[in-house]
Amino acid sequence: MGRKNLVLSFDVGATGIKAGMVDLVKGELITDKYKLATPHPATPKAIGNKIREIIKVFKWDSGKVACGFPSVVRDGVCYSAANIDSSWVHINAEEVLEEITGYPFSVINDADAAGIAEMTYGNGLDETGTVLLLTLGTGIGSALFIDGKLVPNTELGHIEFRGDIAENSVSNRARKDRMLDYAEWAEELNEYLLYVKKILSPKLIILGGGVSKRWNLYSHMFSPDLPVINAKLYNDAGIIGAAVYAHPELLPDDLKIKVISALTDS
Numbered sequence: 165m166g167r168k169n170l171v172l173s174f175d176v177g178a179t180g181i182k183a184g185m186v187d188l189v190k191g192e193l194i195t196d197k198y199k200l201a202t203p204h205p206a207t208p209k210a211i212g213n214k215i216r217e218i219i220k221v222f223k224w225d226s227g228k229v230a231c232g233f234p235s236v237v238r239d240g241v242c243y244s245a246a247n248i249d250s251s252w253v254h255i256n257a258e259e260v261l262e263e264i265t266g267y268p269f270s271v272i273n274d275a276d277a278a279g280i281a282e283m284t285y286g287n288g289l290d291e292t293g294t295v296l297l298l299t300l301g302t303g304i305g306s307a308l309f310i311d312g313k314l315v316p317n318t319e320l321g322h323i324e325f326r327g328d329i330a331e332n333s334v335s336n337r338a339r340k341d342r343m344l345d346y347a348e349w350a351e352e353l354n355e356y357l358l359y360v361k362k363i364l365s366p367k368l369i370i371l372g373g374g375v376s377k378r379w380n381l382y383s384h385m386f387s388p389d390l391p392v393i394n395a396k397l398y399n400d401a402g403i404i405g406a407a408v409y410a411h412p413e414l415l416p417d418d419l420k421i422k423v424i425s426a427l428t429d430s
């Protein structure tokens with residue numbers, strides 16, 4: 165498939181690899197999401213092989229494949245591996261995925277990708293000032309925007325909270341491991357968000373990740389002075405934003421200008 169404005173995009177997570185075809189005009193997936201379990205150990209070779217399998221399903225033939233990845237990523241190179249195999253560190257993910265699949269790749273941190281999607285099509289649209297998106301999944305990812313411009317690779321899930329990194333107590337994985345119901349979990353999440361608010365004073369905090377579909381079960385636990393809302397694109401934000409990052413040239417003109425300036429130097 166290779167129609168204008170369509171991008172094949174992946175979201176690699178600790179538990180699953182998801183892919184879909186993103187329409188950059190609509191800012192949405194136009195196919196069902198294709199999902200495979202993340203292999204363990206989640207090495208470059210094992211993940212690359214899964215991605216190659218999925219690309220075949222989509223019959224992609226038009227340029228860079230997009231990919232959100234759970235690591236600090238600069239110029240395609242991974243600099244952390246909290247929830248994937250440590251052998252990714254210092255690996256150029258774009259080069260490795262191209263070697264394994266035969267397709268060129270654009271790789272970005274998964275939370276930064278989700279943030280880009282929310283700022284382009286979702287609840288961050290046209291927001292100025294400091295906007296923070298947090299993804300709550302196996303880990304906690306963060307994407308920070310100042311006047312619409314991305315500050316890439318913030319890792320607010322890894323700041324110390326209650327004597328450990330925050331994602332170990334308030335990610336959705338931690339909620340399940342600790343057998344907390346949504347309200348109990350959100351009470352602690354609220355504390356973490358207040359702590360983050362103290363550090364950054366964001367104008368807006370957008371919560372994404374798989375758990376964003378359950379917003380109604382926990383949003384009542386948040387303090388009234390927390391400027392927190394749910395991700396409009398729910399858990400699809402990562403796939404959609406990675407596609408925007410990979411192919412800003414395919415965006416409609418008004419969005420193109422905004423996104424290219426938001427990403428300059430990032």
Ligand code: BGC
Pocket residue numbers: 233234235236244246247273274275276299301302303304305306319321322331
């Ligand atoms: C990783 C981040 C990632 C987040 C969500 C964290 O453990 O360090 O890079 O964005 O998980 O996947």
